[in-house]
Amino acid sequence: MTEATETPGAHGEEPSRRDFIFIATGGALAVGGAFILWPFVDQMNPAADTLALASTEVNIAELEEGQEITVIYRERPHFVRRRTAAEVEAAREVNVANLPDGDARNFNIAAGSPATDENRSAMTAVVSEGVEIEDAVRASLLVTSANCTHLGCVPTEGAGDYGAWFCPCHGSHYDTSGRIRRGPAPENLSVPVMTFTSASVLRLG
Amino acid sequence: MRLIRTLFIAATGALAAVGLATAAGEYRTPEDYRFSFDGPFSSFDRGAVQRGFYVFNQVCAACHSLEHLSIRHLGQPGGPFHDPEYPNPNDNPVVRAIAAEYIVEDGPDDYGDMFERPGRPADGFPQPYANEAQGRAANNGAYPPDLSIITRARHYGAPYIRSLMMGYGEEPPEGVTVGEGLYYNPYFPGGLIAMPPQLQDGLLTYNDGTEATVEQMATDVTEFLAWASDPHMEQRKQLGLMVLAYLVILCGLLFFTYRQVWSKVKH
Amino acid sequence: MSGPSTYEPKTGFTRWLDSRLPVVRLGWDSFVDFPTPRNLNYWYTFGGILTVCLMIQIITGIVLAMHYVPHIDHAFASVQRIDRDVNYGWLIRSIHAVGASMFFLAVYMHIFRGLYYGSYKAPRELLWILGVVIYLLMMAAAFLGYVLPWGQMSYWGAMVITNLLGAFPLIGGPITEWLWGGFSVGNATLNRFFSLHYLIPFLIAGVVGLHVWALHVPGNNNPTGIDVKSNRDTLPFHPYYTSKDGFAIVLFMVIFAFFVFYWPDALGHSDNFIPADPLVTPALIVPEWYLLPFYAILRAVPDKLGGVLLMFGAIGVLFILPWLDTSKVRSMRYRPLARWFFGFFVLACLGLGWAGAALPDDPVPGLGAVGVDFLMMGRVLTVYYFAYFLVILPILGFVEKPASRPASIEESVLGNSSQSAPAAVPAE
Numbered sequence: 001m002t003e004a005t006e007t008p009g010a011h012g013e014e015p016s017r018r019d020f021i022f023i024a025t026g027g028a029l030a031v032g033g034a035f036i037l038w039p040f041v042d043q044m045n046p047a048a049d050t051l052a053l054a055s056t057e058v059n060i061a062e063l064e065e066g067q068e069i070t071v072i073y074r075e076r077p078h079f080v081r082r083r084t085a086a087e088v089e090a091a092r093e094v095n096v097a098n099l100p101d102g103d104a105r106n107f108n109i110a111a112g113s114p115a116t117d118e119n120r121s122a123m124t125a126v127v128s129e130g131v132e133i134e135d136a137v138r139a140s141l142l143v144t145s146a147n148c149t150h151l152g153c154v155p156t157e158g159a160g161d162y163g164a165w166f167c168p169c170h171g172s173h174y175d176t177s178g179r180i181r182r183g184p185a186p187e188n189l190s191v192p193v194m195t196f197t198s199a200s201v202l203r204l205g
Numbered sequence: 206m207r208l209i210r211t212l213f214i215a216a217t218g219a220l221a222a223v224g225l226a227t228a229a230g231e232y233r234t235p236e237d238y239r240f241s242f243d244g245p246f247s248s249f250d251r252g253a254v255q256r257g258f259y260v261f262n263q264v265c266a267a268c269h270s271l272e273h274l275s276i277r278h279l280g281q282p283g284g285p286f287h288d289p290e291y292p293n294p295n296d297n298p299v300v301r302a303i304a305a306e307y308i309v310e311d312g313p314d315d316y317g318d319m320f321e322r323p324g325r326p327a328d329g330f331p332q333p334y335a336n337e338a339q340g341r342a343a344n345n346g347a348y349p350p351d352l353s354i355i356t357r358a359r360h361y362g363a364p365y366i367r368s369l370m371m372g373y374g375e376e377p378p379e380g381v382t383v384g385e386g387l388y389y390n391p392y393f394p395g396g397l398i399a400m401p402p403q404l405q406d407g408l409l410t411y412n413d414g415t416e417a418t419v420e421q422m423a424t425d426v427t428e429f430l431a432w433a434s435d436p437h438m439e440q441r442k443q444l445g446l447m448v449l450a451y452l453v454i455l456c457g458l459l460f461f462t463y464r465q466v467w468s469k470v471k472h
Numbered sequence: 473m474s475g476p477s478t479y480e481p482k483t484g485f486t487r488w489l490d491s492r493l494p495v496v497r498l499g500w501d502s503f504v505d506f507p508t509p510r511n512l513n514y515w516y517t518f519g520g521i522l523t524v525c526l527m528i529q530i531i532t533g534i535v536l537a538m539h540y541v542p543h544i545d546h547a548f549a550s551v552q553r554i555d556r557d558v559n560y561g562w563l564i565r566s567i568h569a570v571g572a573s574m575f576f577l578a579v580y581m582h583i584f585r586g587l588y589y590g591s592y593k594a595p596r597e598l599l600w601i602l603g604v605v606i607y608l609l610m611m612a613a614a615f616l617g618y619v620l621p622w623g624q625m626s627y628w629g630a631m632v633i634t635n636l637l638g639a640f641p642l643i644g645g646p647i648t649e650w651l652w653g654g655f656s657v658g659n660a661t662l663n664r665f666f667s668l669h670y671l672i673p674f675l676i677a678g679v680v681g682l683h684v685w686a687l688h689v690p691g692n693n694n695p696t697g698i699d700v701k702s703n704r705d706t707l708p709f710h711p712y713y714t715s716k717d718g719f720a721i722v723l724f725m726v727i728f729a730f731f732v733f734y735w736p737d738a739l740g741h742s743d744n745f746i747p748a749d750p751l752v753t754p755a756l757i758v759p760e761w762y763l764l765p766f767y768a769i770l771r772a773v774p775d776k777l778g779g780v781l782l783m784f785g786a787i788g789v790l791f792i793l794p795w796l797d798t799s800k801v802r803s804m805r806y807r808p809l810a811r812w813f814f815g816f817f818v819l820a821c822l823g824l825g826w827a828g829a830a831l832p833d834d835p836v837p838g839l840g841a842v843g844v845d846f847l848m849m850g851r852v853l854t855v856y857y858f859a860y861f862l863v864i865l866p867i868l869g870f871v872e873k874p875a876s877r878p879a880s881i882e883e884s885v886l887g888n889s890s891q892s893a894p895a896a897v898p899a900e
Contacts, residue, residue, distance in 0.1 A: 021462055022465075028455045028458055029455065032451055032455060035451075038560075039559070039560035039563055039564060040564070042559040043539075043559050047539075047557040048557040049327075049557040050557075051293070052275065052277050052295055052327035273549060274556075278556065354552070354745045357742060358742055358746050436556060437556075437562045440562075444563070445734055448733060449733070463715040463716050463719045467712060470707060470712070
């Protein structure tokens with residue numbers, strides 16, 4: 001309020017009635033303003049129809065050993081790889097303690113689980129009731145995000161120091177379990193939520 | 206306070222003017238019916254919306270689309286099958302089961318072919334006709350309108366839909382010739398409608414034991430269509446109450462602020 | 473701006489800023505210390521209310537444009553998606569749609585207040601003309617925005633209004649085709665209407681800036697219409713009018729919120745929830761309520777070109793109003809005859825709105841027995857509308873004997889107990 005309206009003693013020891021009304025009004029305006037902001041912020045979050053489309057089904061029956069396909073899940077590419085026995089073996093031999101990122105980064109299991117290959121592969125996927133699927137198949141399947149955890153480029157298949165993925169943008173090397181081993185990327189490639197809805201269909205999301 | 210009164214009079218005058226703009230086409234004013242959702246604080250009757258969905262599915266869906274709705278909407282907050290345990294309607298088992306009953310065309314698959322699969326909550330409700338021309342051809346030239354927003358798209362809204370569904374069976378007044386493929390319904394603008402009467406007592410059996418009279422079914426399906434037209438109604442009314450309460454309090458505070466500021470000057 | 477600036481920068485930074493870019497000084501002189509007549513009543517709060525309305529429309533509009541698809545195949549569905557799936561989309565769209573009506577409600581209050589208190593008269597002619605420009609831009613924005621949902625009323629409203637321009641001989645045809653970007657209202661039309669609908673509010677904001685500037689040179693008019701004579705006639709804008717405007721704005725928001733939350737469809741038309749269909753015309757095409765009076769004037773003339781010209785003339789006449797009113801007295805508070813004619817003018821505008829909403833051949837309730845239909849009512853009121861500006865106001869200035877007026881704003885507020893009966897001030 002300007003000096004023009006100030007009356008002597010209004011700012012004395014205790015706040016006057018006048019001050020109380022001004023403070024209450026200002027407070028009410030501030031609180032209301034903060035609430036009004038929310039709808040205008042929230043409208044930019046994914047809409048209900050966008051969230052609802054967030055699942056993708058992958059036909060795994062025709063995926064041969066050593067073959068890899070890229071599918072789109074939640075608007076982002078994902079690697080679906082049926083690994084060879086040698087690749088699985090190589091991934092299992094790694095000492096988790098020496099990894100740059102020891103977290104499994106797998107949405108199927110608890111956050112902070114160790115980044116063992118068993119914790120990364122489709123062994124962690126939910127198997128729907130009545131669906132039978134061989135353990136070897138589940139262990140060989142690896143599904144990860146195809147966006148490098150550094151700045152989002154898509155790594156090249158079958159390249160890099162570990163014979164799995166290599167990101168050409170800034171030189172990140174991933175192993176056959178999709179774990180970061182060398183380069184600027186901070187995290188392992190994340191594993192989405194997966195369900196075997198039948199022996200041949202893996203649903204992401 | 207004279208200002209408020211003036212504003213109010215101006216607003217009512219404007220509304221009266223808009224209301225008059227509907228006189229086109231002779232038809233009977235729908236029967237006044239108090240729906241569960243009519244009042245400023247009232248909500249949808251979930252049982253009625255569920256039964257209405259059943260009627261829609263069994264009767265209306267053969268010819269009418271629900272283009273702007275997806276199956277998942279049934280399980281969203283305010284929807285007939287919403288379950289607080291499943292904030293994401295895609296996970297709601299009731300909604301999933303309803304979705305799975307539909308056969309949906311999807312594709313193209315890896316070979317470029319379209320294929321059919323059971324529906325999922327994210328799918329839209331299947332359209333009865335591939336396109337408008339097919340719909341017209343199957344219905345004597347009249348296209349069954351989409352029902353997604355039907356209660357907001359008709360002047361008298363929900364009471365109109367209810368009266369229309371119950372309005373068959375009267376003898377047409379003298380001088381009105383009912384052509385072939387047309388039916389007399391005094392609530393329809395012009396009185397002649399291409400839709401045959403759909404409801405009859407005991408047409409279907411409700412799960413909850415409610416007796417399926419024509420009036421019951423008409424009321425229920427209207428309740429469902431009212432929800433489909435305005436699915437956020439309950440949220441709107443709840444939020445509105447809070448906003449209005451806030452604004453009234455703020456208004457009072459500002460009034461006292463204003464009086465306080467002006468208390469020292471004569472004006 | 474009237475009088476020297478009273479702003480005194482106190483800190484080092486504000487002094488530094490003030491000598492380079494005196495924005496704080498501008499704001500201080502315009503909205504804090506600005507001398508404002510002490511007798512402004514609630515009718516003078518609509519300027520502030522309108523500013524808030526414009527801001528609400530711009531903010532909600534920018535948000536809606538993030539979700540809206542300006543294509544004839546997707547526009548209707550994208551609006552439905554906003555209502556159903558976008559987080560709080562139903563709320564934001566409702567605010568935008570109701571907000572258009574509230575904006576016009578407030579602007580009509582603002583215009584009629586200006587007409588009653590003579591705010592268009594010298595030295596405020598340009599202020600008034602800028603206001604009419606804003607009103608024109610508002611109508612354009614409202615019309616363009618109504619097309620965007622691509623419902624039946626959108627399509628046929630666009631069809632009818634664009635066809636109006638076809639009334640002009642020779643240039644009419646090419647101009648309509650140029651506006652459409654095709655052979656009829658179509659996708660190209662929708663696209664450009666969206667683009668222009670996004671542009672116009674910013675033009676309005678610009679003209680509002682000029683409007684406020686033009687207001688702050690002569691200062692506010694006031695209910696007495698008497699010029700400010702001394703600083704005893706005025707109060708600083710802040711806190712006196714910020715508090716009064718603030719109260720009025722929130723009071724207005726209560727009405728606004730009531731419509732948004734409890735009656736969102738009341739001010740719209742149900743036909744606009746039916747997707748646009750170029751093959752089927754709705755039984756009755758009416759514009760939104762705020763354009764109905766002009767629609768009635770359009771229909772009052774049996775000739776197409778005549779109707780269009782008269783409709784544009786109804787707004788055009790506002791531009792020359794400052795020179796049509798010959799009275800030396802500003803406020804109708806002191807014009808015993810003019811205030812009656814003004815009252816009839818307000819009723820005529822409401823009646824024109826009523827006539828615009830109705831079918832022309834329908835009898836007017838209560839007057840049908842004597843053969844008055846809405847077409848005839850519209851014609852009579854149209855004649856009065858123009859007569860008010862072109863005949864009544866010019867003549868009245870010469871024949872009317874104004875009532876006695878106080879000598880100053882201060883006297884009108886504080887009374888004149890010190891003086892004996894005031895001498896009637898003759899028209900200067």
